[in-house]
Amino acid sequence: MSTFQSRYEMETISLANSSGLVFEFFQNGGLCRAMCHDVMINQILGNPLEGSLNNVYLRLRTADSITFVPLIGPPSPSTFAYTQHQARWQGHWQDLAYTCSLTLHPEATLWFWTIDIHNTTSTDRLCDVIYTQDIGLAHEGAVRNNEAYCSHYIDHYVLTHDPYGPVVCSRQNQPYGDQHPWLMQGSTTHTRGFVTDGLPFYGLAYKHTNIPVGLTQDCLANVKQQYEMAFCGLQSDTLRIAPGESQSVTFYAEYVPHHPEPTQAADADRIHPAINRIKRLQDQPPNCVFTPQPAAKTILQNLTMLTGHDLTDDDVQDLFPDRRRHDEVQDGTLLSFFYTDATHVVLKAKEQLVERPHGHILRSGSARIPHDDGLSSTTYMAGVFHSHLSIGNTSFNKLLSITRTPFNIFKTSGLRIFIKRGATYHLLGMPSCYEIGLQSCRWRYKTDQGWIVVNAWVSPEDAAAFLSIESDRADTFVILSNLVLGTHELDHQGHIDIDTQAATATLRPHASTDMTQRYPDTIFYFTTSELAKVEHMGTDEEIFTDQQSRGLAYLTFRTKPVQTFSLAITGSIIDADHAKILCKKYQAQPANLKQDQQAGWSFWQSLGRQFHVSLTKTNPLCDKLNDIFYWYLHNAMVHYTTPHGLEQFSGAAWGVRDVCQGPFELLLATQHHTEAKTILLTVFARQYEETADWPQWFMFDRFANIQHPESHGDIILWPLKALAMYLEASNDFSILDIELPYTEIPTFSHSPTRSTLLRHVQRTIDAIESRFIPGTALSAYGAGDWDDTLQPAQSAMREHLVSTWTVALTYQVLQQLATAFRQAELNADENNGCWS
Numbered sequence: 001m002s003t004f005q006s007r008y009e010m011e012t013i014s015l016a017n018s019s020g021l022v023f024e025f026f027q028n029g030g031l032c033r034a035m036c037h038d039v040m041i042n043q044i045l046g047n048p049l050e051g052s053l054n055n056v057y058l059r060l061r062t063a064d065s066i067t068f069v070p071l072i073g074p075p076s077p078s079t080f081a082y083t084q085h086q087a088r089w090q091g092h093w094q095d096l097a098y099t100c101s102l103t104l105h106p107e108a109t110l111w112f113w114t115i116d117i118h119n120t121t122s123t124d125r126l127c128d129v130i131y132t133q134d135i136g137l138a139h140e141g142a143v144r145n146n147e148a149y150c151s152h153y154i155d156h157y158v159l160t161h162d163p164y165g166p167v168v169c170s171r172q173n174q175p176y177g178d179q180h181p182w183l184m185q186g187s188t189t190h191t192r193g194f195v196t197d198g199l200p201f202y203g204l205a206y207k208h209t210n211i212p213v214g215l216t217q218d219c220l221a222n223v224k225q226q227y228e229m230a231f232c233g234l235q236s237d238t239l240r241i242a243p244g245e246s247q248s249v250t251f252y253a254e255y256v257p258h259h260p261e262p263t264q265a266a267d268a269d270r271i272h273p274a275i276n277r278i279k280r281l282q283d284q285p286p287n288c289v290f291t292p293q294p295a296a297k298t299i300l301q302n303l304t305m306l307t308g309h310d311l312t313d314d315d316v317q318d319l320f321p322d323r324r325r326h327d328e329v330q331d332g333t334l335l336s337f338f339y340t341d342a343t344h345v346v347l348k349a350k351e352q353l354v355e356r357p358h359g360h361i362l363r364s365g366s367a368r369i370p371h372d373d374g375l376s377s378t379t380y381m382a383g384v385f386h387s388h389l390s391i392g393n394t395s396f397n398k399l400l401s402i403t404r405t406p407f408n409i410f411k412t413s414g415l416r417i418f419i420k421r422g423a424t425y426h427l428l429g430m431p432s433c434y435e436i437g438l439q440s441c442r443w444r445y446k447t448d449q450g451w452i453v454v455n456a457w458v459s460p461e462d463a464a465a466f467l468s469i470e471s472d473r474a475d476t477f478v479i480l481s482n483l484v485l486g487t488h489e490l491d492h493q494g495h496i497d498i499d500t501q502a503a504t505a506t507l508r509p510h511a512s513t514d515m516t517q518r519y520p521d522t523i524f525y526f527t528t529s530e531l532a533k534v535e536h537m538g539t540d541e542e543i544f545t546d547q548q549s550r551g552l553a554y555l556t557f558r559t560k561p562v563q564t565f566s567l568a569i570t571g572s573i574i575d576a577d578h579a580k581i582l583c584k585k586y587q588a589q590p591a592n593l594k595q596d597q598q599a600g601w602s603f604w605q606s607l608g609r610q611f612h613v614s615l616t617k618t619n620p621l622c623d624k625l626n627d628i629f630y631w632y633l634h635n636a637m638v639h640y641t642t643p644h645g646l647e648q649f650s651g652a653a654w655g656v657r658d659v660c661q662g663p664f665e666l667l668l669a670t671q672h673h674t675e676a677k678t679i680l681l682t683v684f685a686r687q688y689e690e691t692a693d694w695p696q697w698f699m700f701d702r703f704a705n706i707q708h709p710e711s712h713g714d715i716i717l718w719p720l721k722a723l724a725m726y727l728e729a730s731n732d733f734s735i736l737d738i739e740l741p742y743t744e745i746p747t748f749s750h751s752p753t754r755s756t757l758l759r760h761v762q763r764t765i766d767a768i769e770s771r772f773i774p775g776t777a778l779s780a781y782g783a784g785d786w787d788d789t790l791q792p793a794q795s796a797m798r799e800h801l802v803s804t805w806t807v808a809l810t811y812q813v814l815q816q817l818a819t820a821f822r823q824a825e826l827n828a829d830e831n832n833g834c835w836s
Contacts, residue, residue: 001497002539003510004483004553007032007490010048013082013293017104021111021255026051027293029080029089030073033140036109036255039181040143043134043150043230044404045490048552049298049412049543050074053134053198053231056113056251057215060094061126061238068130068215069093071100071115074298081290088290095121096241105277112188112252112278119241127239128192130215131251132201135230137172137181144488145650147404148228150174156196157263158224161271165191166222168232169263182259184267185232188250188275192237193220198229202407204352207382208430210305229405252278297545299418299425299478300411306419306452308432308445310348315432315446320345325623341601342630343437348430351381357406359384359646360436361638364458364465366603368667368675369641372519372574372701375463376642377456378649379441380408381434383427385456386481387414391463391524392573393701394644395651396514399507399524399569401482401489402649412543412554413489417454417469418478420558425478428454438634439600440593449473459591460599462582464570466591474561476535478542481526483553486513488650494553496539502587503527503534505555507571515573518702524571525583526555529590535560566590608633609670636666640679655697656683656711657786660718665725673730680726681740683719684760689742689751692760692767694719698748705748713771713782714806717813720764723757724816733824736761758826761817768810778802779810 012032015023020037030051034041046052051073059068070076071089078089078100089100097118104111119125135154136143143150153174159167167186195201195214200221203213214220220235236249254274311319313334320339328336328350335350346358357380364375377389380403389400403413411427419426431443431454440457450472458465469477485494486509493510504527509516516522528534535558536542541549542556559565568586572579605611611629613622639645640663643652659679667676686698686707693716698707727733736758741750755763771779781801784791792801 001495002549003551004494004496004539005551006493009493009551013087015082015085015087015102015104017085017106017108019105019107019109021104021109023087023102023104023111025080025082025087026073027080028074028295029076029078029087029293035140036181036257038139039176039257040136040138040140041183041255043136043143043147045140045144045488046073047410047412047490048074048550049300050410053132053409055132056100056115057130057132058093058096058098058115058117059128059130059215060096061128066216066218067094071098074295074300079292080295081292083288083290086288086290092120095119096125096127103281105281108277109255109257110252110274110277112250114248114250114282116246116248117239117241118246119243122243124243125241127241127247129236129239129249129251130220131185131187131232131234133185133232133253134198135170135183135232137170137183137230138174138176142176146648148647151197151228151230152226154226154230155262156224156226156230157267158194158196159186159263159265159268159271161186161268163190164188164271164275166194166234167191167268167271168194168196168234169267170196170230170232171259171263173262179258180260182256182263183232183253184256184270184274185234185251185253186271186274187234187236188252188278190237191234193222193233193235195220195223195225195231195233197225197227198231198405198407199227199355200225201231201233202409204355206407206409207357208307208348208352210429250278250282296548296550298543299545300543302424303411304424304426305429306426306445306447307430308348308443309447311432311446319433319444325620326627338627341437341597342627343435344631346381346434346436348432351430351434355406356647357381357408358434358436360441361642361644361646362439362441362456362458362465363634363638363642364460364463366460367641368607368637368672369678370700371641373463373572374642375458375465375570376638376644377458377465378403378414378646379456381431381443382408383416383429383431383443384408384414385417385441385443385454385467386465386569388644388649389415389465389569390642390651391522391571392519393515393651393699393703394642395653395699396487396703397519397522397573398484398486398488398651399571401484404649412480412482415467415479415481418480419452420476420478428452437597437600438604438630439597455593457591457593457596460596460603462570462585463572463579464568464582464586464591466566466568466593466596468566468590468593469564471563474563476561477557477559477565479557479567480543481555483507483555485509485524485553486515489553496555498537498539500537503531503537503557504583504587505537507555514703519573521576522571522573523576523579524569525579526557526567526569527583527587528557528565528567529587530565533559533562533565604630604633607637607670607672611670633666636663639663653697653699653707654683656686656694656715657696657718659683660722664722668725668729671729673726673732676722676726676730677732677735680719680723680735681738681757683722684757685740685750686743687719687760687764688745689753690745692716692763695743695748707748709745709748710783712784712786713779713803714785714809716764716768717806717809720761720817721809721813723761724813724820727820727824728816731823736824736826765814773800773802778807781806
């Protein structure tokens with residue numbers, strides 16, 4: 001058995017100063033994270049194979065082209081060395097010698113990057129430099145919980161200052177405690193271009209080309225965007241460097257722990273003092289000894305992307321001859337369509353048009369209510385064949401890592417497939433088309449050497465996920481899986497036991513993880529029924545060209561030259577013996593994709609009560625409704641049984657408002673009253689004994705003590721509305737007599753007090769009335785309503801401000817409940833304010 005390392009066991013390099021500023025690097029010079037005390041300055045934690053989004057790019061410009069090279073981290077040709085307050089990257093590229101240095105001010109929360117470029121040729125060279133830094137500005141846990149959400153609250157303000165050009169200032173508007181972290185980034189020379197978001201730098205085409213569009217353009221976009229990937233890019237002026245001469249560029253950043261007010265023009269007064277501090281340090285003669293670091297070469301450094309060719313009309317007709325419908329066409333180009341049983345097909349041309357990537361969450365089994373051994377996995381069109389694969393809780397029980405950007409920037413997250421041809425590794429990237437079914441996904445790659453088809457799906461009965469590869473020619477495939485075995489990648493150690501005789505890996509989380517603390521029997525398996533096709537099975541040694549492991553959290557399969565191969569992933573968090581039975585099942589024979597698709601479709605039809613609309617006269621709207629209905633079913637069940645999403649990708653829980661809406665209404669509409677009743681009883685048992693209110697959200701499994709105790713003002717109404725709808729649909733008035741516990745604050749465990757559901761309702765109504773603004777029957781705004789953007793700027797306003805939306809909901813809910821109680825022949829006692 002081997003144990004992979006967390007980042008806390010890895011040999012890393014830290015630059016630190018007396019202000020609390022710390023830059024942590026991997027041995028290869030890639031940034032892991034930049035911190036000031038407990039605030040994470042960068043947004044996405046770097047990884048030891050690919051580094052981070054922070055980089056400096058040297059560009060060479062000619063009349064015909066712009067070429068570039070990264071200077072920092074694993075993708076660069078640089079050697080890396082460091083001293084106490086400084087890191088240095090050096091190398092040669094295109095007859096240019098360069099040194100890139102990061103220097104921390106010894107006392108201030110200030111740092112700067114100096115890039116010295118020397119022309120070793122006999123002719124002039126035209127160069128410029130582009131600096132990039134992703135931006136988090138919150139506690140590491142808050143940033144990594146959802147980088148896109150954190151970005152929404154970062155406000156960018158671009159100061160234009162002579163003679164320095166654009167200076168990007170970024171403020172975290174979401175208070176961190178009572179602080180608003182702030183970051184200013186600029187140059188001591190002149191900045192020609194800037195971006196404030198990753199979208200204009202990487203561009204939509206990056207998913208296809210693997211080349212950031214910003215590095216190929218004459219100038220960065222010079223447009224302020226406040227979108228989902230806070231990211232500063234700064235571009236220097238063009239430098240003409242004569243033969244044998246050198247020129248330099250310096251970019252800087254200053255961090256302010258608390259910037260009480262939004263950025264304004266007066267903040268330009270900070271620029272000169274920051275630059276003067278930098279110049280004083282640069283004028284001091286160097287007096288330090290650098291410690292060089294060894295760099296291990298990996299297969300990612302000579303990587304090429306394998307992208308599918310565009311499909312012709314004949315290809316589409318050959319591949320999808322039957323029941324094709326709902327063609328989406330733009331400017332004569334087919335983008336997508338549906339076929340067979342509500343399967344959606346997306347062509348490469350559409351993925352290049354959309355800002356949010358096409359992806360799909362697969363959910364195993366046929367359960368209609370959440371259970372601990374439900375498996376889920378997320379796939380993406382751009383070659384992510386499984387990711388965020390979890391059993392049970394999607395926040396804490398992750399086996400595979402998350403794809404954290406919409407552009408497929410990090411190529412080792414989740415499960416990936418490489419083709420090895422000679423010494424060259426080709427990573428399967430954008431396919432010719434991506435087929436999304438309720439139970440499965442398929443990637444088709446049309447290449448000059450024939451077709452490559454990858455299928456990923458989940459079992460309709462077991463906690464199991466599958467992968468199959470089919471190719472027109474025999475190739476060596478390397479399947480790379482980035483392991484988590486806990487909450488976040490790089491945060492935990494984990495145990496891997498590889499049985500090469502059975503081509504099976506047994507994986508267990510470390511004893512320190514939250515998953516093991518709640519589910520000590522957790523175990524996962526990777527296995528195959530095609531043992532004879534496996535050339536090698538191991539950990540991370542396959543990634544390094546010297547074939548030596550560095551203890552990183554990866555599992556690899558390398559096949560012999562084959563045309564087909566399949567893999568199964570299974571496990572359990574509650575029953576290790578059952579997990580072993582499942583492993584042996586899929587060792588004995590591969591899963592059958594067609595059978596699983598048919599069984600899965602039968603489940604969704606059963607859940608939807610065989611929903612199908614038709615008219616005497618053909619109407620395409622009927623087909624659209626029939627298709628979209630089953631996708632609404634699927635989305636609701638994921639939201640409710642394995643809560644997370646393509647955008648809320650790190651995990652989730654039950655939002656009281658959310659689960660009482662879509663999933664609950666779905667179960668009522670399809671007459672699954674037993675399951676709807678389970679939701680009601682679960683939600684009402686989470687009512688707080690002290691306040692009769694609910695949490696905004698709560699975990700419903702062994703992590704149930706994790707919840708958000710504060711809630712918006714409308715949350716208290718949704719359990720009542722759900723109950724009224726249930727009584728109206730089911731006539732099951734006996735539910736009102738069921739005794740349920742409350743939840744205690746602050747332990748969030750069930751209290752010994754039990755009351756009938758009717759009593760829970762009475763306490764809820766009393767609490768609603770207690771919040772009325774005096775002299776009215778209008779609820780005070782309190783902690784908010786459904787619209788997060790309408791929070792009052794002054795907290796005192798919450799006591800006398802009214803949300804008309806919540807007032808209307810209150811009226812509707814009480815009317816519905818009164819009608820239901822009359823049906824139950826309950827009478828209100830006006831003397832003591834209760835029913836009997």
